[in-house]
Amino acid sequence: MLKVIDLDKSYNRQKQSLKAVSFTAKPGEVTAIIGPSGAGKTTILRSVNQLIKDDAGQILLDDEDIRQANKSDLRRIRHHIGMIFQNYNLIGPLTALENVLHGRLGAKSTFAGMLGLYSATEKNEAAKLLQDVGLADFALQRCDQLSGGQQQRVGIARALMQHPKMILCDEPIASLDPKSTKLVMDILRELAQSKQLIILINLHQLDIAQTYADHIVGINQGTIVFEGPERALTPEKLQAIYRQPETKAVTADAN
Numbered sequence: 134m135l136k137v138i139d140l141d142k143s144y145n146r147q148k149q150s151l152k153a154v155s156f157t158a159k160p161g162e163v164t165a166i167i168g169p170s171g172a173g174k175t176t177i178l179r180s181v182n183q184l185i186k187d188d189a190g191q192i193l194l195d196d197e198d199i200r201q202a203n204k205s206d207l208r209r210i211r212h213h214i215g216m217i218f219q220n221y222n223l224i225g226p227l228t229a230l231e232n233v234l235h236g237r238l239g240a241k242s243t244f245a246g247m248l249g250l251y252s253a254t255e256k257n258e259a260a261k262l263l264q265d266v267g268l269a270d271f272a273l274q275r276c277d278q279l280s281g282g283q284q285q286r287v288g289i290a291r292a293l294m295q296h297p298k299m300i301l302c303d304e305p306i307a308s309l310d311p312k313s314t315k316l317v318m319d320i321l322r323e324l325a326q327s328k329q330l331i332i333l334i335n336l337h338q339l340d341i342a343q344t345y346a347d348h349i350v351g352i353n354q355g356t357i358v359f360e361g362p363e364r365a366l367t368p369e370k371l372q373a374i375y376r377q378p379e380t381k382a383v384t385a386d387a388n
């Protein structure tokens with residue numbers, strides 16, 4: 134279970150980007166973070182695996198506070214957190230299989246990783262994962278020759294190669310067409326259930342969150358304004374989530 138408690142983050146003195154952010158994400162569930170542009174969705178995801186340093190709060194993954202971890206603990210914890218990105222972050226000239234094997238890098242010595250020393254078991258596992266995401270026939274194809282949807286599925290297989298407890302997905306479908314979006318979201322939802330993973334996903338598309346998420350966290354201007362199941366998202370709650378900051382009215386009838 135992931136528990137984020139009272140998380141604060143300011144990038145600069147003018148503005149607090151996260152204000153006492155608290156929510157939970159459970160194994161076996163897709164948890165979607167929704168909210169308008171600039172609300173703080175990416176900042177939450179980056180804080181959760183400590184890619185950025187936040188200011189205060191707790192981030193408990195199975196009761197271990199990621200914020201308090203020393204360097205070697207953080208390396209160990211991060212190894213069990215897969216990441217999936219909007220732009221896939223694959224190595225284009227390498228094959229799908231090689232990219233998936235890179236998911237093991239965190240578990241290897243730098244030397245073995247640099248030399249690309251993977252065991253037969255690891256290669257078999259990578260091939261099986263590609264099969265699971267429907268890409269068995271593309272294992273030896275360069276990733277820069279794959280479609281966006283195929284690349285994102287390689288990204289999912291790479292994350293699974295880490296044997297993760299949790300997968301963080303930052304706008305994973307923002308660049309995909311509706312068919313690829315459905316494929317990727319179906320896979321993520323199935324994985325959450327079958328492998329009892331925590332899947333935490335930032336989404337711009339409300340309809341996708343409503344279709345696929347078991348649990349929704351709504352954020353507006355750095356503050357959590359909703360947490361609950363999709364069925365609890367009333368029009369009022371949606372208004373609170375997507376409310377735009379008030380701007381000073383321009384008075385037309387100044388005379």
Ligand SMILES: Nc1ncnc2c1ncn2[C@@H]1O[C@H](COP(=O)(O)OP(=O)(O)OP(=O)(O)O)[C@@H](O)[C@H]1O
Nearest residue numbers: 144145150168169170171172173174175176177337
């Ligand atoms: N590196 C940074 N330096 C300063 N301010 C930042 C930085 N990154 C984000 N911010 C600010 O923090 C706030 C939250 O940004 P964040 O990117 O987390 O929002 P978001 O909800 O992910 O937005 P989007 O949906 O557009 O990706 C915004 O006001 C943004 O301008």
